[in-house]
Amino acid sequence: MTDPxxxxxxxxxxxxxxxxxxxxxxxxxxxxxxxxxxxxYALALNAGAAPRLADLALARVPQTGVDNPVTAVLLxxxxxxxxxxxxxxxxxxxxxxxxxxxxxxFQRSGPVLAGMVSWVVPLLIVAGGxxxxxxxxxxxxxxxxxxxxxxxxxxxxxxxxxxxxxxxEAAQRWLLVxxxxxxxxxxxxxxxxxxxxxxxxxxxAKWLILLIESAATLAIGVALAAAYVGGRPTxxxxxxxxPSAQPK
Amino acid sequence: xxAQLLYGGAGLMLxxxxxxxxxxxxxxxxxxxxxxxxxxxxxxxxxxxxxxxDAAPPDPVPHALVLTGIVVAVxxxxxxxxxxxxxxxxxxxx
Numbered sequence: 463m464t465d466p467x468x469x470x471x472x473x474x475x476x477x478x479x480x481x482x483x484x485x486x487x488x489x490x491x492x493x494x495x496x497x498x499x500x501x502x503y504a505l506a507l508n509a510g511a512a513p514r515l516a517d518l519a520l521a522r523v524p525q526t527g528v529d530n531p532v533t534a535v536l537l538x539x540x541x542x543x544x545x546x547x548x549x550x551x552x553x554x555x556x557x558x559x560x561x562x563x564x565x566x567x568f569q570r571s572g573p574v575l576a577g578m579v580s581w582v583v584p585l586l587i588v589a590g591g592x593x594x595x596x597x598x599x600x601x602x603x604x605x606x607x608x609x610x611x612x613x614x615x616x617x618x619x620x621x622x623x624x625x626x627x628x629x630x631e632a633a634q635r636w637l638l639v640x641x642x643x644x645x646x647x648x649x650x651x652x653x654x655x656x657x658x659x660x661x662x663x664x665x666x667a668k669w670l671i672l673l674i675e676s677a678a679t680l681a682i683g684v685a686l687a688a689a690y691v692g693g694r695p696t697x698x699x700x701x702x703x704x705p706s707a708q709p710k
Numbered sequence: 711x712x713a714q715l716l717y718g719g720a721g722l723m724l725x726x727x728x729x730x731x732x733x734x735x736x737x738x739x740x741x742x743x744x745x746x747x748x749x750x751x752x753x754x755x756x757x758x759x760x761x762x763x764d765a766a767p768p769d770p771v772p773h774a775l776v777l778t779g780i781v782v783a784v785x786x787x788x789x790x791x792x793x794x795x796x797x798x799x800x801x802x803x804x
Contacts, residue, residue: 485734488730488733488734489730492726492729492730493726495726495729496722496723496725496726499722499725499726500719500722503715503718503719503722503755504715504719507711507714507715507718514769514771515769515771516760516762516766516767516768516769516770516771519769519770519771520767520770531767531770532770532773532774532777534770535770535771535773535774536774536777536778540771540774543774543778544778547778547781547782550781550782550785551781551782551784551785553785554785554786554788554789555785555788557789557792557793558788558789558792561792561793561796562796565795603777605777605780605781682781686784686788689785689788689789689792690788692791692792692795693792
């Protein structure tokens with residue numbers, strides 16, 4: 463038996479042992495990290511209330527055009543943030559599309575699933591519209607509504623439509639940029655009238671926010687469904703043996 | 711206070727467990743799931759921090775940050791999953 467230090471071939475038993483030691487070390491370090499962070503968190507909670515943005519944010523809600531403080535933060539105080547967030551979603555989808563055409567869809571669903579889909583999808587779209595509207599004064603808003611639309615797309619693709627019920631490529635591109643486009647145009651339009659970028663005048667704020675949120679809902683829904691499709695939309699070629707199922 | 715500590719503490723635990731799983735497991739899918747768990751832990755902490763007692767409404771700013779964070783996490787996850795799938799396709803071709 464040679465000294466393993468000088469062995470030319472790695473000894474699998476020894477490698478496994480070192481692997482286990484590393485994992486153990488990692489576990490100890492991470493446990494320390496967790497304990498430290500929890501201690502800091504507990505100390506911070508016990509330190510009592512420091513001045514924070516909540517009071518300021520809640521006090522100005524009547525001027526934001528919406529009654530839901532979270533929507534006020536998202537679409538008014540931190541509108542830039544939300545614009546960039548839509549841009550991130552768009553960038554992620556462009557990344558997905560740049561990787562090539564979408565993989566083949568699933569086989570067409572049987573009559574039971576197809577029947578359920580034709581019930582659930584319109585329901586999701588109606589629920590999405592409700593979510594969008596309710597976001598003005600209660601939990602809800604563009605992202606929740608967009609998530610419901612995206613879920614509708616996922617269901618349609620699972621039921622056998624390779625394009626998840628989305629329109630053609632040109633229309634998809636317009637819908638995808640709609641959120642960023644409307645958001646930016648509203649901001650630039652406000653600058654034209656002397657207000658700052660995305661600084662809504664209180665009288666118009668409600669309608670501008672609703673406009674932006676409606677566009678954002680469509681863009682988010684289409685982006686999520688298109689991300690689930692997982693590639694650039696392909697025109698159904700004559701070589702494609704699968705008939706493209708149209709969602710009801 | 712106790713509920714806030716438990717909720718935030720659970721978030722920190724998820725954060726640490728996510729990092730552990732991300733570092734230890736080799737398959738890409740597990741790493742993506744682990745990162746999502748890490749992110750969920752961060753969201754937990756932010757939501758716990760937003761609590762201001764039963765009398766006052768919660769701080770809307772961390773709530774909005776979490777909402778933004780969820781969308782960014784979903785976008786990044788979708789991109790990572792497709793990248794991983796393509797990587798596997800090219801491995802299969804090789």
